[in-house]
Amino acid sequence: MSAAEEVKFSMKVLIHKENSKVLFAEVGGDLADILISFLTLPLGTIVRLLVKHYGDDAPVIGSLNTLYKGLSDLDVNSFWTKTRKLMLLNPKNPFENHVGKLKLNIDDTEPIKYFACDFLKCTRTKYPVTVSMYCNTDTCACGRLINKEIDLKSIDSKQVGVFTKDTASFIISDDLHMVPNLIGSGLQILNNLGINGTDMIEEKTGSLVSRTPLTDLIFHRTQIVTNTVNSGPGTVIGQSATTSNSKNMNVKIIVQKSTCKVLLAQTREDFVDSVFSMLAIPLGGALSLTGGDSFLGSIHNLYRSFTSLSVDWHVESQFNTTQLPPKYLSKHQVFPLTEPPLYCFTSWNGYGYTRHLSSDNKSYSLANEKIHSVDLPDPKGKGSYVKGPAMFTVSDDLVVTQISAISSFSILNRLNVPLSDIEEYVVDIGIEEALSILKASLSSTSALNNGLQPFLKRHFKKPKQEN
Structure with a gap:
């Protein structure tokens, strides 16, 4: 969409006549799809778009801004290749074949391109079929360079809507609760707001015109900045999210003895890789993993609303x-x-x-159709982003730097913590601890401390003294 093009959405809005407060709006599936698409945005993309839109005045989302900035500033030699760093700085949307159909897509990330052997017979006779995300980088089993672009089939061509049914209509409250457009839904919202009569409400019909991204609809500056205060320790993680068989990572943390506050961590590349990977997680995925709660304005209401809508009636x-x-x-x-x-x-x-290509092996019943699995070479090469073995420092707000005693002392000096008031401990980081850090990173500029506090007492372990 060019800068001169306008995207226009019509809606009916019910307002409170005395205080000019929006009570709720009636919207069609096209605008509902755009709101839902925010849940598909990777966390790193959200930070990048906000910085692009607001510059130095970009809203702060917990520790994600500093995590992203630290990633950007970290020397490319800390990564296996430049490509791996760029994958994290510009994470792809896992639902790009959906958001590409939106009336307005605010995600300007280039979609993934796929390439196969130019000799079509190879994709019929040699399997698994070798497909690459880069042109002229990998070779086919026949020995030819892979350089012929191949399309990733979009969502079902019979599907008119993107995330919602094209005939669906919704009521969206001021705090982003989205429910089917039924009179009972509207009455429930009014009752929740303490409005029992119609004399104080007024209907208006208008349109929302956008020349720029709709970021403000969800991530309004006043909603985010007011939530960057440090939240207290403690977290509740969704039960289903803690069942992964993940190995633990040993991380050395520097703790202030007088306050028991985690000041920074010294760690190998495995923990850094995991922390950086948070930037690739879609917003909806982060909410799902952490129990659906957040301090990002009312975005959790949108997430819960979407996940409770009927697939048969309201969503595709x-x-x-x-x-x-x-x-x-x-x-x-x-x-x-x-x-x-x-x-x-x-x-x-x-x-x-x-x-x-397709992510679904469902047959299309086409003439002489063949379906083969795909071998996709890993662009990370070594299976990870950060080069190792290496040691790094991770600050409380998740800034990652190459390890340096001088830099660590500078952090302590900036925090006004005397050396006599610090102690080192080794903490095992597993799925619960990682999810707790993820949840804290969404709302707190003290993600490391707030994320680890619930586990410190049971994990406190003095490191072995080195000879």
């Missing part, structure tokens, strides 16, 4: 918000995340063979 399908794009999972990943499989379809269209 409930997507897996804990899904990452292909090859984004790190071997050091501790979060219970998934990647979609890829399949290569070839068929005869009357003139020749055609091919496409």
Whole structure:
């Protein structure tokens, strides 16, 4: 969409006549789809878009801004390749084939491109089919360079809506509760607001016109900045999210003895890889993993509303918000995340063979159709982002730097903590601890401390003295 183009949405709004407060709005599926699409945005993309839109005045989302800035500033030599750093700075949307159909898509991230061997016979006779995310980088089993772009089939062509049914209509309250457009739903909202009569309400019909991204609809500055205060320790994690069989990582933490506050961590590349990977998690996935709660304005209301809508009546399908794009999972990943499989379809269209990729192996009943699994070389190469073995310092607000005694002393000096008031401990970081840090990072500029506080007493362990 060019800068000169306008995207226009019509809506009816019910307002409180005395205080000019919006009570709720009636919206169609096109605007509802855009609101829901915010749940598909990777956390790193949200930070990048806010900085792009607001510059130095970008709203602060917990520790995500400093995590992203630290990633950007970290020397590229700390990563296996420049590509791996760019994958984290510009994480792909795992639902890009959905959001590409939106009336307005605020995610300007370039979609993933896929390439296969130019010799089409290879995709019919050699399997698994080798497909690459980069042109002229990998070779086919036949020895040719892979350089022919191949399409990823979009969502069902019979599906008119994106996330919601094209005929659906919704009521959205001022705090982003979204419910089907029924009179009972509207009455419930009014009752919750203590409005029992119609003399204080007024209907208005208007339109929402956008030349710029709709970021403010969800991430309004006043909603985010007021929530950057440090939340107290403690977290509740969704039960289903803690069942992953992840290995633990040993992390040395520096603790202030007088306050028991975690000041910073000294760690190997595995923990850093896991922390950086948080930027690739979709917002909806982060909410799902951490129990659906957040301090990001009212975004959790939108998440809960969408997950409770009927697939038969209101939404096209409930997507897996804990899904990452292909090859984004790190071997050091501790979060219970998934990647979609890829399949290569070839068929005869009357003139020749055609091919496409899909994450679903459902047959399209096409002439001479063949479906093969796909071998997708890992662009990370070593299965991770950060080069190792290496040691790093992670600050309380998740700024990652190459380890340096001088830098660590500078952090302590900036915090006005005397050396006599610090102590080192080793903490085992597993799925529960990682999820707690993730949840704290959404709301607190003290993510490391607030994320680890619930576990410190049972994990306190003095490190072995080195000779």
